[in-house]
Amino acid sequence: MILRALYDYYNRCEGLAQKGLELKEIGYLIVIDKDGSFLRIESRMKDKKTAQAFIVLQTVKRSGKKYIPNYLWDNYEYVIGGSGESSKKNKTFINMIAAFKEQAVNDSYLDAIAKFYKNNGAIEETIKKDLLYDEMLKSNKNISFLLQGEFKIAAEDKTVWDLVLNRNDEGMNGICLVTGQKNSISRLHSTIKLTKDTGPLVSFKTDRGFDSYGKEQGFNAPIGKNAEFAYTTALNAMLQKGSHNKFGVGDRTFVFWASSNSKVAEQTEESLFDLLGITDEELDDPNAKIEQVRKVFASIDSGSLKTSLDDRFYILGLAPNAARIAVVYWSECSLKEFAGMILRHFKDMEVIDTRRDKKPYMGINSMLAAVTRHSNDGKWRNNITPNLTESIVKSIFQGKAYPFTLFSACICRIRAETSSKDNVCIARIAIMKAYLNRTNSNNKKHCCPV
Numbered sequence: 001m002i003l004r005a006l007y008d009y010y011n012r013c014e015g016l017a018q019k020g021l022e023l024k025e026i027g028y029l030i031v032i033d034k035d036g037s038f039l040r041i042e043s044r045m046k047d048k049k050t051a052q053a054f055i056v057l058q059t060v061k062r063s064g065k066k067y068i069p070n071y072l073w074d075n076y077e078y079v080i081g082g083s084g085e086s087s088k089k090n091k092t093f094i095n096m097i098a099a100f101k102e103q104a105v106n107d108s109y110l111d112a113i114a115k116f117y118k119n120n121g122a123i124e125e126t127i128k129k130d131l132l133y134d135e136m137l138k139s140n141k142n143i144s145f146l147l148q149g150e151f152k153i154a155a156e157d158k159t160v161w162d163l164v165l166n167r168n169d170e171g172m173n174g175i176c177l178v179t180g181q182k183n184s185i186s187r188l189h190s191t192i193k194l195t196k197d198t199g200p201l202v203s204f205k206t207d208r209g210f211d212s213y214g215k216e217q218g219f220n221a222p223i224g225k226n227a228e229f230a231y232t233t234a235l236n237a238m239l240q241k242g243s244h245n246k247f248g249v250g251d252r253t254f255v256f257w258a259s260s261n262s263k264v265a266e267q268t269e270e271s272l273f274d275l276l277g278i279t280d281e282e283l284d285d286p287n288a289k290i291e292q293v294r295k296v297f298a299s300i301d302s303g304s305l306k307t308s309l310d311d312r313f314y315i316l317g318l319a320p321n322a323a324r325i326a327v328v329y330w331s332e333c334s335l336k337e338f339a340g341m342i343l344r345h346f347k348d349m350e351v352i353d354t355r356r357d358k359k360p361y362m363g364i365n366s367m368l369a370a371v372t373r374h375s376n377d378g379k380w381r382n383n384i385t386p387n388l389t390e391s392i393v394k395s396i397f398q399g400k401a402y403p404f405t406l407f408s409a410c411i412c413r414i415r416a417e418t419s420s421k422d423n424v425c426i427a428r429i430a431i432m433k434a435y436l437n438r439t440n441s442n443n444k445k446h447c448c449p450v
Contacts, residue, residue: 003178005314006231009257019229020165022058027051027141033148036115041132051141056155061188069093073144073155107159176224183224187217190232194253197320244273250384252319259312271296300339311335317390329390331397345396348434370427371409407435
């Protein structure tokens with residue numbers, strides 16, 4: 001269900017990378033001439049953390065200790081090398097260049113890069129003199145080559161693209177569980193990049209008792225290579241920096257999307273991002289923004305903004321894990337039903353407000369900040385109660401009772417901050433009111449600790 005929704009999102013979105021390609025940040029370029037002579041290192045960093053993104057061949061899938069280089073781009077160890085294991089990785093990169101050169105004799109990039117490695121025995125010593133060497137080494141960013149006088153980098157070389165993309169698919173064929181069509185099955189799935197962690201969404205460990213009928217790894221749950229590329233590309237696109245299809249709290253990352261390209265679907269995605277994805281400090285007028293969000297959802301719920309019965313809305317919660325990316329939350333409903341849930345949250349949290357500074361208090365960041373201990377430096381995100389984030393998300397998006405842990409944490413913070421005049425702030429009042437009202441409306445007994 002999750003993979004199918006992501007697969008459909010890829011197929012309806014324009015501008016996503018074609019099969020076999022992806023957008024990848026490459027921070028530094030080794031500039032060489034046609035004879036392979038080293039000229040300089042060129043930075044493509046936008047700021048301290050972000051580099052320019054290029055369309056390159058899809059990242060190779062590495063498993064275990066087998067060294068496999070990416071196509072004309074990779075990290076420092078593969079491109080430059082060093083001692084020990086780094087030298088072995090660099091050798092695989094050089095061998096890849098030689099293999100491509102045999103197939104494409106007159107390619108200028110392959111010729112120049114092959115000469116670069118042949119002419120410069122100790123590559124590190126050759127480039128160490130460059131002023132950007134230390135910066136490149138510490139950055140841990142991807143590296144590629146640039147031929148003097150060219151605009152496109154080596155990783156964009158169409159000759160190599162054709163050689164790789166025109167290869168016949170190898171491996172087992174089968175019926176894909178996502179599409180229901182016969183396709184070459186993906187043994188290893190591409191990695192998903194969260195804020196700090198990277199790992200596959202689907203994976204099987206070998207020799208751990210999870211294999212069945214003699215099958216290994218991805219063959220246990222057959223997903224075609226087309227579907228595997230589509231769902232990983234779609235998810236990584238929604239998780240990239242600057243995306244308005246995600247919000248994060250603590251180590252949890254939530255992505256959300258609609259099933260259609262309609263104007264209403266776009267407004268829903270933007271409105272949810274405004275409600276959950278932006279903190280109050282990032283807005284010039286947060287109260288006006290929240291009111292705008294309320295109007296959008298009210299229009300959908302009332303029918304002023306027309307929606308189809310087939311228009312669905314999806315929310316996926318992800319968290320880092322040792323072996324793979326863990327799914328901590330999944331929800332699917334119609335756009336109209338989803339709008340009703342958001343409006344109910346607004347109503348439950350609403351408090352008659354006499355404050356002069358009317359900052360909103362209904363967003364998930366405001367709620368969590370109100371019930372979490374703040375450190376001396378004012379930070380609180382690392383102190384969030386485990387599993388509280390997804391419990392609140394489930395309550396908002398599914399209309400369920402707010403978690404007792406939220407109510408309990410609210411009471412605890414009020415007691416712990418009795419010396420502060422703001423210990424009973426409007427966000428905490430709203431949380432207590434919403435918890436008691438929604439618990440009562442579900443005909444469940446509630447307890448009020450004293």
